[in-house]
Amino acid sequence: MLLPDLRKAVLDANLELVRRGLVLFTFGNTSGISRSKGLVVIKPSGIPYETMKPGDLVVTDLHGKIVEGKLRPSSDLPTHLVLYQAFAEIGGISHTHSEYATSWAQARRPIPCLGTTHADYFHGPVPVTEELSDKEIASDYEENTGHTIVRAFRNVSYSSVPAVLVANHGVFTWGADALASAHNAVLLESVASMAYISLDIHSQAQAIGSALHDKHFLLKHGKDAYYGQPKEKK
Numbered sequence: 001m002l003l004p005d006l007r008k009a010v011l012d013a014n015l016e017l018v019r020r021g022l023v024l025f026t027f028g029n030t031s032g033i034s035r036s037k038g039l040v041v042i043k044p045s046g047i048p049y050e051t052m053k054p055g056d057l058v059v060t061d062l063h064g065k066i067v068e069g070k071l072r073p074s075s076d077l078p079t080h081l082v083l084y085q086a087f088a089e090i091g092g093i094s095h096t097h098s099e100y101a102t103s104w105a106q107a108r109r110p111i112p113c114l115g116t117t118h119a120d121y122f123h124g125p126v127p128v129t130e131e132l133s134d135k136e137i138a139s140d141y142e143e144n145t146g147h148t149i150v151r152a153f154r155n156v157s158y159s160s161v162p163a164v165l166v167a168n169h170g171v172f173t174w175g176a177d178a179l180a181s182a183h184n185a186v187l188l189e190s191v192a193s194m195a196y197i198s199l200d201i202h203s204q205a206q207a208i209g210s211a212l213h214d215k216h217f218l219l220k221h222g223k224d225a226y227y228g229q230p231k232e233k234k
């Protein structure tokens, strides 16, 4: 079996979406990539999470050709492939229709950064894509979803804001590996619910100031990051 460790990691990341209550039934999907081999491992389409095994996952190349697997890959595979090609440093992608984040996507409003929880993980508002044209929906819909996501990052760094709201649809998140992308999906849902509640309490609530925003994001992500324990040198 190809890529047994990546298969296990991607399965675990898919199950993390279930454990955290982000997906219903067979919704949602996570993938991971081996950049050295140019292969993607993704959840199969329509298989219940409870019975999913590492061998059920599907291995494809970056053009979507199945390299190993008996089942059909998630129908969102073409979106994942566009993102892997456009965002060179990511190692994993998750897609969910989690309730609060998807509500922002349906309202087609970016999630403003109102506090440090958001600032810790997303360096700025979480953008929303433009809606697809009828033509883009009629053919290569999933691939065009990927392209509209990439367009939303023309002026936003995908490594500083590892999440997007797809207009009238749901969310994609990414990270260094599959589990990191699932964690970002969990964090996105949390900040989406808090932003909604904050604006309900006070509709004129203002975005966090840039000094506090930078302080928090760079604490975890900058070259001088000092949150947590120092990494062991290997």
Ligand SMILES: [Zn+2]
Binding pocket: 095, 096, 097, 169, 170
């Ligand atoms: Zn979807």
